[in-house]
Amino acid sequence: xxxxxxxxxxxxxxLAVSVSPxxxxxxxxxxxxxxxxxxxxxxxxxxxxxxxxATCVLGLVFGLIEFVRVKKLPVHKVMLEVSELIYETCKTxxxxxxxxxxxxxxxxxxxxxxxxxxLAQGGKDATGAVVHGYGVSKVLAILACSIVGIAxxxxxxxxxxxxxxxxxxxxxxxxLTGKPFDVHAIPLRAGMSIGVxxxxxxxxxxxxxxxxxxxxxxxxxxxxxxxxxxxGASALRIAGxxxxxIADIGSDLMKIxxxxxxxDARNPGVIADCAGDNAGDSVGPTADGFETYGVTAVALISxxxxxxxxxxxxxxxxxxxxxxxxxxxxxLGSYYINALISNMKYKKAENFNFERPLSTLVWxxxxxxxxxxxxxxxxxxxxxGGGTLWYKLASIISCGTLAGAVIPEVVKAFTSTESGxxxxxxxxxxxxxxxxxxxxxxxxxxxxxYWMGITIVALMGLSYYVSLQGLGQLMNPYAVVVFAxxxxxxxxxxxxxxxxxxxxxxxxxxxxxxxYELSLIENVPNIKAEIKKDYGFDLNFDKAKYFxxxxxxxxxxxxxxxxxxxxxxxxxxxxAMIFSIIMMLTNNFNDQGAIAKLSLLxxxxxxxxxxxxxxxxxxxxxxxxxVSTGAYRAVEFIKANIKLEGVEKxxxxxxxxxxxxxxxxxQKGMFNIFLxxxxxxxxFAFLNEYFFIGYLISIAIFGLYQAIFMANxxxxxxxxxxxxxxxxxxxxxxxxxxxxxxxxxxxPFKDTSSVAMNPIIKFTTLFGLLAVELAVELKNPxxxxxxxxxxxxxxxxxxxxxxxxxxxxxxxxxxxxxx
Numbered sequence: 001x002x003x004x005x006x007x008x009x010x011x012x013x014x015l016a017v018s019v020s021p022x023x024x025x026x027x028x029x030x031x032x033x034x035x036x037x038x039x040x041x042x043x044x045x046x047x048x049x050x051x052x053x054a055t056c057v058l059g060l061v062f063g064l065i066e067f068v069r070v071k072k073l074p075v076h077k078v079m080l081e082v083s084e085l086i087y088e089t090c091k092t093x094x095x096x097x098x099x100x101x102x103x104x105x106x107x108x109x110x111x112x113x114x115x116x117x118x119l120a121q122g123g124k125d126a127t128g129a130v131v132h133g134y135g136v137s138k139v140l141a142i143l144a145c146s147i148v149g150i151a152x153x154x155x156x157x158x159x160x161x162x163x164x165x166x167x168x169x170x171x172x173x174x175x176l177t178g179k180p181f182d183v184h185a186i187p188l189r190a191g192m193s194i195g196v197x198x199x200x201x202x203x204x205x206x207x208x209x210x211x212x213x214x215x216x217x218x219x220x221x222x223x224x225x226x227x228x229x230x231x232g233a234s235a236l237r238i239a240g241x242x243x244x245x246i247a248d249i250g251s252d253l254m255k256i257x258x259x260x261x262x263x264d265a266r267n268p269g270v271i272a273d274c275a276g277d278n279a280g281d282s283v284g285p286t287a288d289g290f291e292t293y294g295v296t297a298v299a300l301i302s303x304x305x306x307x308x309x310x311x312x313x314x315x316x317x318x319x320x321x322x323x324x325x326x327x328x329x330x331x332l333g334s335y336y337i338n339a340l341i342s343n344m345k346y347k348k349a350e351n352f353n354f355e356r357p358l359s360t361l362v363w364x365x366x367x368x369x370x371x372x373x374x375x376x377x378x379x380x381x382x383x384x385g386g387g388t389l390w391y392k393l394a395s396i397i398s399c400g401t402l403a404g405a406v407i408p409e410v411v412k413a414f415t416s417t418e419s420g421x422x423x424x425x426x427x428x429x430x431x432x433x434x435x436x437x438x439x440x441x442x443x444x445x446x447x448x449x450y451w452m453g454i455t456i457v458a459l460m461g462l463s464y465y466v467s468l469q470g471l472g473q474l475m476n477p478y479a480v481v482v483f484a485x486x487x488x489x490x491x492x493x494x495x496x497x498x499x500x501x502x503x504x505x506x507x508x509x510x511x512x513x514x515x516y517e518l519s520l521i522e523n524v525p526n527i528k529a530e531i532k533k534d535y536g537f538d539l540n541f542d543k544a545k546y547f548x549x550x551x552x553x554x555x556x557x558x559x560x561x562x563x564x565x566x567x568x569x570x571x572x573x574x575x576a577m578i579f580s581i582i583m584m585l586t587n588n589f590n591d592q593g594a595i596a597k598l599s600l601l602x603x604x605x606x607x608x609x610x611x612x613x614x615x616x617x618x619x620x621x622x623x624x625x626x627v628s629t630g631a632y633r634a635v636e637f638i639k640a641n642i643k644l645e646g647v648e649k650x651x652x653x654x655x656x657x658x659x660x661x662x663x664x665x666x667q668k669g670m671f672n673i674f675l676x677x678x679x680x681x682x683x684f685a686f687l688n689e690y691f692f693i694g695y696l697i698s699i700a701i702f703g704l705y706q707a708i709f710m711a712n713x714x715x716x717x718x719x720x721x722x723x724x725x726x727x728x729x730x731x732x733x734x735x736x737x738x739x740x741x742x743x744x745x746x747x748p749f750k751d752t753s754s755v756a757m758n759p760i761i762k763f764t765t766l767f768g769l770l771a772v773e774l775a776v777e778l779k780n781p782x783x784x785x786x787x788x789x790x791x792x793x794x795x796x797x798x799x800x801x802x803x804x805x806x807x808x809x810x811x812x813x814x815x816x817x818x819x
Contacts, residue, residue, distance in 0.1 A: 029219025029305045031210065037314040039380055045318040046211065052325040053207050056200040059328045063197025067163050070190050073170040074535055078519040083169035085652075086511065089275040089659055090161045093243065094154075094283070100667055101150055101235050104674055108231055108767070109143055111682075115770050116142050116220060119777045138217060142224040145209065149228025149294070152205055153287040156198045157236055160286035160504060161278045163190045168511035172548065175516065176531065178540030180547045181346050184354050185339075187508035187555070188361075191501030192335050194286060196328060199496045202293045203324055210301075210321070219305070223769070226298040230766050233291035234759040237284040238623065238673055241752035243666035244280025245627045247272035248751075249744045250634030250658065256737050258644060262725070263517035265649035269638050272658040274514045279666075280751050281507035281559060285566075288759055289500045292569050293493050295762045297324070299576035300486045306583050307479030312384070316474075319380045323373060323397070323494065330372045331497035334365035354554035355416060358502050359408070362561075365498040366405035370398045373494065385470055392466050396484050399463040400491020400572075403456070404499060407568065408561035410455055414448040415560040415715030417553045417723050421447065425720035425742065426728075426735075433734070434741035437720070441742055445713025445749075452708045456568055463488045478589045482579040489572035492565055503562035509555030513548040520648055546726070553722040560715035563755055567707040570758040574700045574765040578693065581772055585689055597690045604691035608684070611691075612698020615680060616706050619673060619760060620753045622807035626669025627748040632813045634661050665811075672807035676800050681764050683796030685771035686789050692772055696765055707757035714750025717742040 034045040075083075117139045121130055134142070167190035174182035205225065213221050251269035254260060263270050297320075304316050338361040346352050377394035384390055414421045421444035428436035467484035475483060493499070521527060522541055531539045586594040600606050641654050685692045721739040724730050778789055 029222070029302060031215035031218045031305070032310065032313045032317075033215070034211070034314055034318065037318070039318060045314050048318060049207055049211060049321055052321055053204060053211075055325045055328060056204045056207070059196045059200030059332075060204070062332065063159075063193045063200065066189055066193035067159075067166075070163055070170060070186065070193065071166045073166075073174075073186065075169045075173045076519070076521060076531070078521055078524060079169040079172050079515050082515045082518045083165050083511075085271065086168070086274045086278070086515075087162065087165040089271060089656075090165065090278045090283075093275060093279055093659070093663060094158055094161070096663060096667070097236060097239060098154060100239070100670070101154065101232060104231060104235055105146070105150060105228075107675070107678055108146065108227060111767075111770060111774070112142060112146065112224065112227070113139060115774050115777075119774060120220070134217075134220065138220070141213075141217070142220050145221040145224035146228030146231075148205060149225040149230070150232040151228075152201060152294070153229045153232030153236065153290050156194070156201060156290045157283040157287040159197060160194045160282045163193055164278055164282050164504065164508050164511065166190070167508045169515050171508060171512035171551075172515040172519070172544075175512070175544035175548050176521075176539040176541075177537050178543040180349065180351060180354070180551075181342075183512075183547045183551050184346070184357060184554075185342070187505045187512070187551075188358070188501060190508055191504035192331075192497065194504050195289075195497035195500035196332065198286060198290050198500055199293060199324075199328055199331075202290055202297075203321075203328075206294065206297055207321065210317075219302075222298045222301060223766075226295050227763075227766055227770070229291040229294050230759060230763040233287040234756070234763045235670060235674065236287040237759050238752075238756045239666040239670040240276075240279040240284035241748075241756055242623060242626045242630065242669045243662045244273075244276030245747040245752050246630035246634055246662045246665055247276035247658065248747050249627070249631040250638055252740055252744055252747075253635055254638060254642065255732075256740055257639065258642065259732055260644070261517070261731065263514040265518050265520055266642065266644055266647055267638065268641060268650040268654035269634060269658050270514060270518060270650070271655040272634070272662050274511050274518075275659060276662065277507045277510045277514075281510070282504060284755060285503050285562065286500065288566060288755070289496065289503070291759060291762065292566055292573070293496055295577075295766060296486070296489045296493055296569060296573040299573050299580070300490055302580050303479065303483050303486055303576050306580060306588075307483060308475040312474045315381050315384055319377065319393070320490065322380050323376050323490075326372050326376050327369055327494045328497065330369045331365055331495060334361060334368050334495075334498065335501075338364055354551045355412070355418075355557055358505065358554060358558055359412075361498060362408055362495075362502065363405050365495045366401055369401045369495050373397050373401065373491075385473055389470055389474070392469055392471070393487065395466050396463045396487045397491040397494065399459045399466075400488040401494050402491075403459045403488070403568065404492055404495045404565055406455060406459070407452065407564050408558070410451055411448070411561045411564055411712060411715070412557055413451070414444045414712045415719055416557045417719045417727070419716070419719070422716050422719045422723060425716055426723050426739065429720070429735055429738040429742070432738075434738040437717070437738045437742035438745055441713045441717040441720070441746060444716035445709040445711075448712035449705050449709040452564055452712075453705065456704075460485060460488055460572070476589060479579065479583075482576055485572050486576035489569045489576070492569040492572070499562055499565055502558040506555035506559035509548070509552045513552050516544065516548055518649070523648070549722070549726045553719055553726060556715065556718050556722060560711060560750065563711040563750070564708050567704060567711075567754070567758045567761075570761045571700045571704045574696065574761050577762075577765045577769060578696050578700075581696075581769055582693060584773065585693070585776070598693060602690060604688040605694040608688075608691040608694025608696075609698045611684065612695045612700075613702040615677075615695075615699055616702040616757070618676070618804055618807075619756075620706060620710070622673050622676070622804070622811075623669060623753045623756060624748045625808055625811050626665055626672075627752055629811050629813050630662060630665030630669075633665065634658055637661060668811065669807070672803050672810065676803035676807060677760060677764060678767070679796045679800035679803065681768050682771050683793050683800055685768055686775045686778075686793035686796060689772050689776060692768065696768055699764060700761055703757040703761050707754040710749040710754035712750075714746030714748075714754065717746030718750065
């Protein structure tokens with residue numbers, strides 16, 4: 001700790017140097033007068049967006065009403081007790097993570113205070129000289145916005161685990177009727193509550209900054225807000241991913257070691273596994289979705305204000321936010337139409353494929369969203385570009401909206417229980433055991449990366465073609481393509497409430513199966529008579545277990561489908577943010593010398609492209625290492641303390657001990673990874689700004705394919721195990737053992753490393769925006785500060801190398817004797 005304080009002191013001393021003026025940057029964005037343009041026959045832009053705030057409030061109300069409705073659904077007390085125990089465990093985890101976020105925020109706040117307080121151009125004095133720094137009140141406001149961003153990610157994540165831990169026990173209880181419909185409907189209702197509330201809160205905060213913060217100061221507040229929510233999402237996603245897979249592997253391996261059933265109540269790791277389902281598959285994705293939407297919006301706002309000609313900025317800002325608001329209604333309308341269809345088709349069905357109504361919802365939302373995009377574009381910007389650009393801009397967004405439906409279909413080809421690749425994993429395991437199981441899963445992941453890449457490129461290529469049909473009259477010609485790609489990312493998220501809903505479906509279905517087993521409801525005396533008397537139906541244990549397991553397979557599939565959507569959005573959104581940095585470095589493309597350095601012929605740029613890949617592979621290894629070490633300790637504890645004779649369930653003390661192990665290694669792993677990324681970003685930005693641009697492009701591309709490969713390989717292994725359990729009914733056999741091994745390999749692939757690429761890419765790019773501006777400010781015209789930059793680059797890189805080293809050597813599995 002003393003060494004760390006010394007390093008921090010060195011950095012502070014080195015940063016205390018004189019700086020030179022820098023051209024306008026993203027921190028100096030000015031919001032135009034939104035009331036200067038009228039829409040819809042005379043309504044000014046500001047008034048229209050204030051009405052949008054009211055719509056967001058309606059979305060909030062929907063989320064809260066569904067929250068209450070789910071809570072009031074019938075549930076037996078033994079199942080309720082289990083779900084409340086899971087929630088209390090999650091609650092402890094979230095409180096711990098909240099404190100941890102506060103520590104991480106200090107690192108970010110230090111950089112923000114120094115940049116905005118001392119380096120950023122805060123205007124000019126009476127003599128016309130540039131004044132550096134915004135002043136105390138404005139710096140505090142920027143810091144407050146960063147805290148609001150963190151609180152937003154943290155708050156929606158907390159809402160998600162609360163409603164999901166209501167829904168899991170209600171779903172488990174609904175399965176006792178022997179009918180499948182409510183087993184499907186309850187998780188989806190909970191997911192829509194989360195999705196609609198999440199997007200509504202995000203839009204409320206974004207519109208609040210846009211409308212109520214002074215126009216000349218809103219830009220830095222947007223940056224502070226985006227950095228805050230990105231920090232919150234990164235921490236919750238990475239730590240949650242490590243926690244859940246430590247618990248999952250620790251629990252699953254006991255099925256092989258002791259030949260016990262899934263979610264055996266005597267296994268102390270099961271409660272930790274259930275908490276992990278929420279920490280990794282609810283908290284992480286919810287915070288991630290919140291941050292993805294916000295950062296993409298900030299990137300688009302920045303592009304509009306930096307690259308679009310002033311006469312068109314208000315129209316495009318109002319257009320973007322109008323579409324965002326209308327998409328809440330589009331998702332709600334799709335949900336209710338799908339519910340009506342599902343009621344007619346499945347309400348009285350004895351059995352059905354749980355994936356089908358979810359697929360219908362996704363496609364229905366995509367089609368309705370596309371229609372709404374064209375309608376809103378026609379109403380808001382009918383005369384833009386001579387009356388021809390409204391449908392071209394709508395077409396570009398629609399490329400992203402269609403991607404939100406097409407990409408899940410591609411993912412299902414590799415991860416669904418109906419997939420040929422998943423069945424190939426099972427077939428390979430029959431004779432080849434765990435070895436061929438693992439190889440078949442790796443094959444599925446690699447093939448999926450190819451097809452996913454082709455799909456994304458095709459949709460982005462189409463948007464590129466449309467962008468060439470006249471968008472140049474609105475903006476700097478260099479910006480046209482990147483603006484189009486930013487709109488594609490925005491289109492990805494236009495059906496955000498439904499994307500979040502089907503993703504949140506998975507942790508509820510997974511937990512519901514666990515709640516059923518842990519409740520030991522089959523052993524409750526006179527339970528059949530009690531259920532008949534109190535709830536009016538005859539229970540059916542066999543069908544209940546079958547439907548819960550089958551629905552868990554659907555949950556696995558749709559958890560997998562949302563991951564490429566979010567990572568794709570991260571990469572496309574990062575492109576827009578990188579472009580903002582390029583505009584700053586090239587003085588809005590007026591500096592031809594700077595433009596020439598953004599080339600493979602410029603060695604620093606090429607070296608940066610190579611370096612980004614190294615960081616992605618380190619990050620992958622560091623996150624898996626944290627899972628491996630934590631899982632080792634969890635397995636070690638469970639094997640030493642599990643009691644299989646004379647008890648019905650594990651003690652609360654032993655269950656809490658497993659949770660503590662998971663939390664400990666999740667935080668250790670997250671701390672090393674975050675600081676490794678933090679100091680690498682600073683070090684590479686200070687080394688050379690063109691090296692840094694290459695680095696950012698590289699981590700986006702490497703991260704995209706690494707994440708898709710790992711997520712879909714993990715999904716294939718997961719559902720191969722589910723296929724053996726549900727369709728083949730071969731639990732406890734060598735085939736099942738082989739598939740369990742594959743599933744445990746896939747666990748950190750799909751739920752730790754791959755999913756955390758998304759916030760890491762965005763955090764690095766967003767924080768890199770400040771880092772590179774900070775570095776360029778320290779470069780005086782006479783070159784005197786170059787030496788300081790070099791010293792800082794070395795110091796920051798040394799710090800990052802220390803945490804990279806620590807992420808393996810400080811996390812290695814050691815024997816108790818060695819410890």
